[in-house]
Amino acid sequence: MIKRIFSLFIFGLISFPVMAGDIYRYVDEDGRVHYTDEPPPQYGSQAEQLDLGGVQTYDAARVPQTPEPPTRSDSSAAPLRYEVVEMLRPRPEETIRDPSHTLTVSVRLTPPLRTKLGHSLQYFVDGKPSGGPTTSTSRTLTEVFRGTHSVQVVVLDKSGRQVGQTETRSVFMKPPSVNR
DSSP states (O other): OHHHHHHHHHHHHHHHHHHTOOEEEEEOTTSOEEEESSOOGGGTTTOEEEOOOSOOOOOOOOOOOOOOOOOOSOTTSOOOOOSEEEEEESOTTOEEOOTTOOEEEEEEEESOOOGGGTOEEEEEETTEEOSSOBSOSEEEEOOOOSEEEEEEEEEEOTTSOEEEEOOOEEEEEOOOOOOO
C-alpha cells in the first residue's frame, strides 16, 4: 500500500511540469496566429511566450425552480386541466449549435390549447418570459447565447392564471466558433 502511494506521489511530481508548460504565440507567413507549447524551429525567434495568469473559471447561472402551481380563486369552479403538457423540443440536456443564437421550443397539449376560453402559452428562458403570451405551440426564441439555459412553457387562462406547465429543461447553447 505504501509503495502504491509513493508511486502516485512520484508520478504527480513528474507530471506537474508537463501541466505547467509554457505557451507560445506566433504568426505564420499567411498571417494566421498559432498557439503552441513548442513553436516550430522556423518561428522560434518570432514566437512570443505568453503568461496566462492562472486558471480561468466560470460560475454557471442558477436554474430557477418550477413556478408555483396555480391557485384557484373560485373554489366552486371546476378546473380546466390539461392531461398532457409536454415539451417536444428541445430534448432534455440537448446541445444546440445554432450560430444565429436561436432556440426553437415546441409543446404538445392534450386536449389541444383551449383558445376559445382565452388560454395561451408563455415561453420562459432562465425563468424570464420570452415575448408575450401566444397561442402557438412552437416558438423560436432569439438571443439565447452560449451557455446553459433553462426552458419552460406555462399554460395561462384568460385572466393570466397558470393552468398547466411543462417540466423545466436544461439546454446547452454552443454555437460553432470561427478559427482565424
